Amino acid sequence: MASRLVKLAGMVLGAGAVGALLYAERTRPLRKQMRKAAPRIARNVAMGAACQAAISAAEVPLTERIASRNAAHKRGLSGLFGGGIMGSAVAFLAMDYGFYLWHVATHKVPLLWRFHRVHHVDPDMDASTALRFHFVDMVVSLPWRLVQVRVSGIGPRGLALWCRFFLFSVLFHHANWRLPRGLDAALSKHITTPRMHGIHHSQNPCEMDSNWSSGIAWWDHLHRTFRDDVPTDTITIGVDDPLAERDTHLLPALRAPFAARLVQAGGLV
Numbered sequence: 553m554a555s556r557l558v559k560l561a562g563m564v565l566g567a568g569a570v571g572a573l574l575y576a577e578r579t580r581p582l583r584k585q586m587r588k589a590a591p592r593i594a595r596n597v598a599m600g601a602a603c604q605a606a607i608s609a610a611e612v613p614l615t616e617r618i619a620s621r622n623a624a625h626k627r628g629l630s631g632l633f634g635g636g637i638m639g640s641a642v643a644f645l646a647m648d649y650g651f652y653l654w655h656v657a658t659h660k661v662p663l664l665w666r667f668h669r670v671h672h673v674d675p676d677m678d679a680s681t682a683l684r685f686h687f688v689d690m691v692v693s694l695p696w697r698l699v700q701v702r703v704s705g706i707g708p709r710g711l712a713l714w715c716r717f718f719l720f721s722v723l724f725h726h727a728n729w730r731l732p733r734g735l736d737a738a739l740s741k742h743i744t745t746p747r748m749h750g751i752h753h754s755q756n757p758c759e760m761d762s763n764w765s766s767g768i769a770w771w772d773h774l775h776r777t778f779r780d781d782v783p784t785d786t787i788t789i790g791v792d793d794p795l796a797e798r799d800t801h802l803l804p805a806l807r808a809p810f811a812a813r814l815v816q817a818g819g820l821v
């Protein structure tokens with residue numbers, strides 16, 4: 553009974569947080585939106601639903617099994633730090649850092665970019681962009697996700713916490729929400745903010761090659777990939793290649809990673 557109540561409270565809290573985010577997007581937009589919102593959001597939600605199905609079928613059972621073994625055998629980085637709060641914190645950070653490395657790889661490895669491009673091709677950016685991924689991407693990224701869970705040594709509770717943190721973080725930093733400048737600057741020392749991630753979604757390859765963090769922002773500061781020197785109003789969101797406009801639509805986007813021509817940021821190769 554108690555666990556059901558905790559679960560319900562978590563769901564209410566989560567729904568409240570998402571509702572607050574959507575309200576903030578309407579009242580304090582960060583970017584002028586260039587396209588009609590409804591069809592774009594509908595496409596993104598449909599792609600997000602397909603991704604969730606792939607995650608539930610493939611990722612969740614495997615990661616939960618590894619996390620249970622991590623806890624039983626005190627293994628991975630968490631085990632090295634003796635488990636407990638210290639071990640859990642190290643595992644949480646390792647999961648987040650693993651995602652930073654993966655994100656860099658999705659831009660630098662042509663095969664992975666084929667799938668990640670589907671996310672970047674969105675010509676506007678708001679919380680719905682956080683859902684816009686190719687469902688096959690969830691399968692392609694699965695081996696790395698399993699490595700993250702195994703190496704970090706994260707346990708089932710830590711994994712559940714990290715998944716919630718990660719989901720809210722991606723919704724938050726894709727949101728079209730203008731935070732007060734001082735608050736954004738202070739937050740971006742520690743977590744990925746909407747303004748910060750907007751620079752990563754720039755069509756300009758030099759600007760896109762920055763701000764890879766998806767949760768904790770320390771990794772960008774550590775690797776000197778952090779940028780906050782690009783005014784939001786000068787950024788064109790999306791991907792600058794000849795097929796980008798076509799691939800904003802649902803079916804072309806789903807087919808695009810399997811097209812014969814390999815599409816790279818900035819052109820075809």
Ligand SMILES: [Zn+2]
Binds near residue numbers: 655659668672
């Ligand atoms: Zn990216």
